[in-house]
Amino acid sequence: xxxxxxxxxxxxxxxxxxxxxxxxxxxxxxxxxxxxxxxxxxxxxxxxxxxxxxxxxxxxxxxxxxxxxxxxxxxxxxxxxxxxxxxxxxxxxxxxxxxxxxxxxxxxxxxxxxxxxxxxxxxxxxxxxxxxxxxxxxxxxxxxxxxxxxxxxxxxxxxxxxxxxxxxxxxxxxxxxxxxxxxxxxxxxxxxxxxxxxxxxxxxxxxxxxxxxxxxxxxxxxxxxxxxxxxxxxxxxxxxxxxxxxxxxxxxxxxxxxxxxxxxxxxxxxxxxxxxxxxxxxxxxxxxxxxxxxxxxxxxxxxxxxxxxxxxxxxxxxxxxxxxxxxxxxxxxxxxxxxxxxxxxxxxxxxxxxxxxxxxxxxxxxxxxxxxxxxxxxxxxxxxxxxxxxx
Amino acid sequence: xxxxxxxxxxxxxxxxxxxxxxxxxxxxxxxxxxxxxxxxxxxxxxxxxxxxxxxxxxxxxxxxxxxxxxxxxxxxxxxxxxxxxxxxxxxxxxxxxxxxxxxxxxxxxxxxxxxxxxxxxxxxxxxxxxxxxxxxxxxxxxxxxxxxxxxxxxxxxxxxxxxxxxxxxxxxxxxxxxxxxxxxxxxxxxxxxxxxxxxxxxxxxxxxxxxxxxxxxxxxxxxxxxxxxxxxxxxxxxxxxxxxxxxxxxxxxxxx
Ligand SMILES: Cc1cc2nc3c(=O)[nH]c(=O)nc-3n(C[C@H](O)[C@H](O)[C@H](O)COP(=O)(O)OP(=O)(O)OC[C@H]3O[C@@H](n4cnc5c(N)ncnc54)[C@H](O)[C@@H]3O)c2cc1C
Numbered sequence: 001x002x003x004x005x006x007x008x009x010x011x012x013x014x015x016x017x018x019x020x021x022x023x024x025x026x027x028x029x030x031x032x033x034x035x036x037x038x039x040x041x042x043x044x045x046x047x048x049x050x051x052x053x054x055x056x057x058x059x060x061x062x063x064x065x066x067x068x069x070x071x072x073x074x075x076x077x078x079x080x081x082x083x084x085x086x087x088x089x090x091x092x093x094x095x096x097x098x099x100x101x102x103x104x105x106x107x108x109x110x111x112x113x114x115x116x117x118x119x120x121x122x123x124x125x126x127x128x129x130x131x132x133x134x135x136x137x138x139x140x141x142x143x144x145x146x147x148x149x150x151x152x153x154x155x156x157x158x159x160x161x162x163x164x165x166x167x168x169x170x171x172x173x174x175x176x177x178x179x180x181x182x183x184x185x186x187x188x189x190x191x192x193x194x195x196x197x198x199x200x201x202x203x204x205x206x207x208x209x210x211x212x213x214x215x216x217x218x219x220x221x222x223x224x225x226x227x228x229x230x231x232x233x234x235x236x237x238x239x240x241x242x243x244x245x246x247x248x249x250x251x252x253x254x255x256x257x258x259x260x261x262x263x264x265x266x267x268x269x270x271x272x273x274x275x276x277x278x279x280x281x282x283x284x285x286x287x288x289x290x291x292x293x294x295x296x297x298x299x300x301x302x303x304x305x306x307x308x309x310x311x312x313x314x315x316x317x318x319x320x321x322x323x324x325x326x327x328x329x330x331x332x333x334x335x336x337x338x339x340x341x342x343x344x345x346x347x348x349x350x351x352x353x354x355x356x357x358x359x360x361x362x363x364x365x366x367x368x369x370x371x372x373x374x375x376x377x378x379x380x381x382x383x384x385x386x387x388x389x390x391x
Numbered sequence: 392x393x394x395x396x397x398x399x400x401x402x403x404x405x406x407x408x409x410x411x412x413x414x415x416x417x418x419x420x421x422x423x424x425x426x427x428x429x430x431x432x433x434x435x436x437x438x439x440x441x442x443x444x445x446x447x448x449x450x451x452x453x454x455x456x457x458x459x460x461x462x463x464x465x466x467x468x469x470x471x472x473x474x475x476x477x478x479x480x481x482x483x484x485x486x487x488x489x490x491x492x493x494x495x496x497x498x499x500x501x502x503x504x505x506x507x508x509x510x511x512x513x514x515x516x517x518x519x520x521x522x523x524x525x526x527x528x529x530x531x532x533x534x535x536x537x538x539x540x541x542x543x544x545x546x547x548x549x550x551x552x553x554x555x556x557x558x559x560x561x562x563x564x565x566x567x568x569x570x571x572x573x574x575x576x577x578x579x580x581x582x583x584x585x586x587x588x589x590x591x592x593x594x595x596x597x598x599x600x601x602x603x604x605x606x607x608x609x610x611x612x613x614x615x616x617x618x619x620x621x622x623x624x625x626x627x628x629x630x631x632x633x634x635x636x637x638x639x640x641x642x643x644x645x646x647x
Contacts, residue, residue, distance in 0.1 A: 008586065012579050015468070019576045048579035061579050 004311035005066050012063060013070035016049060020078035027079050030217045031362065034209060036082055041161065044086065045116015049075075053090045055098060058110045065252070065314035069259040073307070076263025080366035081217035083263065085119045087256040088157045092249045092374075093120035096166055096194070100237035100245055109196060112163040121165035122253075123153040123197075123223050124246050131379050133168075134189040134243055138225060140169040147235075149195060149203075149228040155373075159199075159206045159221040167197045167225065168242050176240065189243035194236040203228035214365030251324045252317060253374045258310035258330035261370040265303050265334075265341035268363040272296060272348040275358075279350075286348070295344045303341060306334035325387040332380035335370035342367045392539060392561075393448045394437040395501035396471075397492050397522070398430035400455055400462035401512040410612045417612065426462045428574075429507025435570035436537060437505055438470045444539075448472050452495050454488045456480050460590055467585035468577030474588070479595035484607055489521035490600040496526060501562065503544060508533050508566040519566035529559045533568035 023040065030037055044050050053068050054060025068091065075083035094113050097106060113120045129135040138151025149169050156165065171191045197204060207222030237245050273296060276287030286292045309330035316323035342364035346353035353360050371377045402408055402417070403425040411418045426434070434451065441447040450473040451466040453459045463474035477491055496504055504526075506519035523530030536547035540558065546565050548555045559565075577585070622639070624632045641647040 008583070011582055011586075015577055015579065015582055022576075046578060047576060048581075052579055061583065063579070 003308065004315040005070060009064060009067035009070055012052070012067050013074050016047070016071045017074040017078070019043070019047060020074055020082075023079055023082070027217075028356075031081065032216070034216050035219070036085060036161075036217050040082065041085075041119060042116040044082075045114060048114075049086065050090050050116060050119075051110075051114030053094050053098075054110050054114060058098065058106050060094075060110070060114055065255060065317045066311055069255055069310050069314040072256050072259040073263035073266070073310075076260040077267040078263075079217075080260065080264050080363070081215045083260050084215055084218045084369075085158050085161070087253065087260060088122055089113055089119040091256040092122045092253040093166060095252050096122070096236065096245060096249045097196075099248070100194070104233065105196065105236065109164065118163045119158040119161040121156050121158040121162035121199075121223070122249065123156045123159075123165045123167045125155050126152060127154050131376060133246065134187075134192065136168060136170060136192065138167065138169040140171050140175070140193060140195060142175045143229065146229060146231040147195065149197065149225045149230065151225050153223040153225070155210065155220050156223045157218060157220055157373075159223050160209065160219040162199050164196050164198045165223060166236060167195045167223070168192055168246055169195055169225075171239060191240055192242040192246075193239045194242040194245050195230055195234045196236050197225070197228060197230055197234065201228055201230055212369075214362065214368055250374055251327050254327040254331035254380075255310055255313045255317065255323075257370055257374050258306065258313070258327070258334035261331075261334035261338035261367060262303065262307045262310060264363050264367040264370070265299070265306070265338040268342045268345035268360050268367070269296065269299055269303065271358060271360050271363075272345040275349050275352070292348055296348065299337070299341045299344055302333075302337045306330070306337045309333055325384055328375070328380040328383040328387075331370075331374065332377050332384070335367075336377060338367040338370055392440065392444070392446075392503065393450065393499070393501040394440065394503045394505055395496060395499050396430065396433045396437060396449070396451045396466070396505050397495075397518065398434070398451050398453050398462060398466060398507070399427045399510040399512070399518075400424045400453060400459040401427045401510055404428065404511065410614060414611055415609045424458060424461060426465055427507050427510045427512070429509060429511070429567060431507075431574040432570040433505040433507050433567040434466055434469055434471060435572060435574040436567055438575065439571065440537060440539070441470065450474065450499060450501065452477065452492065452499075454479050454483065454491050454595065460592075463590050464585050465577065467588050467590075468581045469575055470577075470581055474590045476590055476592040477595050477598065478592055483595060484602065484605070485515065485517045486521060486605065487600055487602045489518055489525050490602075491595060491598050492518070492522050493525040494598045494600065496522070503537070503561060504528070504564040506564065506566045508568050516566070519564065523564040526562075526564065529563040531557045531559060531563070531565045534565045535567075535569050536571060537565070 026037060048061050049071060051060035052063040052071065056062040072083050072087055075086055097109050101109060124133050126136050126138060128137060138149065140147045140149045149167065151169060153167065171193050176191055203226050205224045207224055210220040212220060276292055276296065277285055279286045313323045313326035313330045316326055342360065345360040346364050349358055349360055352358050403423040406422050408417045437449040441449055449471045451463055451471050452475050453463060454477040457478055460476055463476060467474050477495065509516035520530055531546040533548055534546045535549050538545040543558050543560050544563065546557045546559055624635050
C-alpha cells in the first residue's frame with residue numbers, strides 16, 4: 001500500500017508531522033522577522049531530526065533516505081522555510097562529510113550539524129557562476145601549513161546560522177599537487193576542491209540577508225572570503241575532486257527538494273480542497289463546478305506521482321544503486337507540479353487566496369524556489385537528457 | 392525512585408466522536424487514538440524527575456484492548472523505561488480495572504503511582520482514587536509538581552491564589568492536573584528505541600481480580616443537542632443594548 005516506505009520510516013515522519021503542527025503559532029511572526037527562532041532549531045536537534053541522516057557510529061540516527069524524504073515532506077507541508085534549512089544541513093552538508101570526511105573530520109564536524117545550535121551551509125554558487133558551477137572563481141592558495149581562500153559565494157542558505165560551510169574553491173595550477181598531463185587541456189572543473197570553512201575563521205564574513213520572493217524566514221546570504229585562513233585539515237575529500245563531490249551532493253539534495261515540493265503542494269491543495277467544499281457561490285459549493293474541481297483532481301494525481309518519483313530515487317539511493325537520473329526526474333517533476341498546485345490553490349480561494357490570512361499565497365511564493373535551487377528545471381532536463389542519450 | 396503510570400488510550404482530541412449504531416458506544420472506525428492528555432502530563436512529570444535524576448525508572452501500564460499497545464509504545468518513545476499491557480477486549484467495570492492495576496502495582500513495587508486526574512473519554516476521574524483505596528495508599532489529587540524529600544515526596548497542588556504542599560510517605564499515589572512543561576514530543580531516536588523494547592502482555596482474566604464490583608451499564612449515548620442560532624442585539628442605543636445583554640445573560644444563559 002505504501003511502496004518504498006516501511007512502517008518505521010512512516011512512524012518517524014508522523015512524529016515530525018505531529019511536532020510541526022505545533023509550529024503554526026510561530027510561523028507568521030518568524031516569516032515577518034525573516035529568521036527561524038533559535039528555539040525551533042534547538043527542538044529539531046533535541047528531536048533528532050538534524051542527525052537523522054548521520055550514521056549511528058557518528059552519533060546520528062542512521063535513518064534511510066526514504067525516511068528523510070518523508071520527514072522533509074512533512075516539514076515543508078508545515079513550514080517550507082524550515083524544511084530548506086534542514087534539507088541543506090542534514091542532506092547535502094551532512095551527506096558530503098559522511099561520504100568524504102576523514103575519521104577526524106567526521107568526529108569534529110558531524111556533532112555540530114546535529115546539536116541544534118546551528119545549521120550547516122553548502123557554498124557553491126557565485127555571482128558569475130550558477131548553473132555553470134564549474135566556472136567558479138573562488139581560489140585557494142597554499143599558505144604555510146594551510147590555505148588562503150579568496151572569493152565570493154552567493155545565495156548561501158543557512159550562512160547566518162552555520163558553524164561552518166563547505167566551500168568549493170579552485171586550487172590554482174601552481175598550487176596543485178597533481179598537475180594535469182602536459183599538453184592536455186584542463187577540464188573546466190580542474191582544481192576544484194572542497195574546503196571546510198568555519199564561519200568564525202579569519203577573513204570570513206557573511207553578507208546581508210537577501211530579500212526574497214518567498215522563504216522569508218530561511219537565511220540566504222553571501223559568504224565573503226577575503227584571504228580566509230584555514231588549516232591543512234580543512235580539505236574535504238581529495239584535492240581537485242571537489243566538483244564531482246558537489247555533483248554527488250546535489251544528486252542527494254535533489255531528492256530532498258523534490259520531497260519539499262511535494263510537501264508544499266500537498267499543504268496548498270489541502271487548503272484548497274477544504275475551501276472548495278465550504279465556499280458557496282451561485283447557490284452551491286464551488287467544488288461542484290468542474291472548473292474548480294478538475295484542476296484539483298488533476299493535481300492530486302500529479303502530487304501522488306511526484307511523491308512516488310521522490311521515494312523511488314531515495315529507495316535506489318538507500319540500496320547503493322545509481323539514482324542521478326531518478327533524482328533529477330523527481331526534482332523536475334515535483335517542483336514543476338508544485339508551481340501548478342500552489343497556483344491552483346490560490347485560484348481556488350479567489351481573493352482570499354491572495355491574502356496573507358490563508359497560507360496558500362505563502363506556499364505559492366515559497367514553492368517558487370524549488371524549480372531554481374539545487375539546479376534549475378532546465379539543468380535537470382540537461383542531466384536527464386545526458387544520461388538518456390549517453391551511449 | 393520508581394514511578395508507575397497507569398494510562399488510558401482514548402480517541403484523540405481532534406477526533407469528532409459520533410454515536411455508533413447500537414446507541415450505546417462511539418464509532419471506532421477511522422478513529423485516531425492517543426494517550427489521554429492528563430496521563431501525558433503524568434508522563435511528562437515523571438520524565439522531568441528522570442531528567443533531574445537519571446536513576447529514576449518510569450514505567451507505564453494500561454488495561455485495555457490490543458490497540459492500546461500503540462499508546463504504550465508512544466510513552467516509551469517519549470522516554471519511559473518500561474511498559475506492560477493487560478489485555479481486556481471488553482470494557483471492564485472501573486473498580487475491576489482498579490483492582491487489576493493494584494495487582495500490577497503490587498508486583499512492580501513503584502515508589503509513586505501517578506495517574507492523570509481523569510481520562511478524557513468518560514471524564515470520570517475514578518481510577519486514581521479507587522486504585523489508592525484498593526492499595527490502601529495515601530492519595531493526593533490534582534497535583535502540579537513533585538519534589539522528592541527523603542523517603543517521602545512533596546506533592547504540590549494549585550489552589551485559589553496559591554499552592555498547597557502535601558507531604559506523603561512513599562509509596563503513595565497522586566493524580567496529575569498538569570506538568571510544569573508541556574508533554575514532550577517523542578524524539579526520533581526515542582521512537583527507534585521504543586520499537587526494540589518488549590511490551591509484555593497478559594490477559595485481564597489471568598489476574599483473577601474480584602469482579603464482583605458494581606457493574607456499570609451504559610444505557611444510551613446521545614450527541615449533545617445542536618446549538619441554536621446566536622442572538623444579535625441590534626435595536627436600541629449602547630445603554631439599552633447593554634441592559635438587554637445583562638438581562639439575557641442573567642435570566643436566559645444564567646451565567647451572571
Ligand atoms: C533561495 C535560494 C537558496 C539557495 N541556496 C544555495 C546554497 O545554499 N548554496 C549554493 O551554492 N547555491 C544556492 N542557491 C543558488 C542556486 O543553486 C542557483 O541560483 C541556481 O543553481 C541557478 O543559478 P543562477 O541563479 O546563477 O542562474 P543562471 O545559471 O544564471 O541561470 C539563469 C537561467 O538560465 C538558464 N540556463 C542556464 N544554463 C542553461 C543551459 N545550459 N541550458 C538551458 N538553460 C540554462 C537557467 O535554467 C535559468 O533559467 C540558492 C538559490 C536560491 C534562490
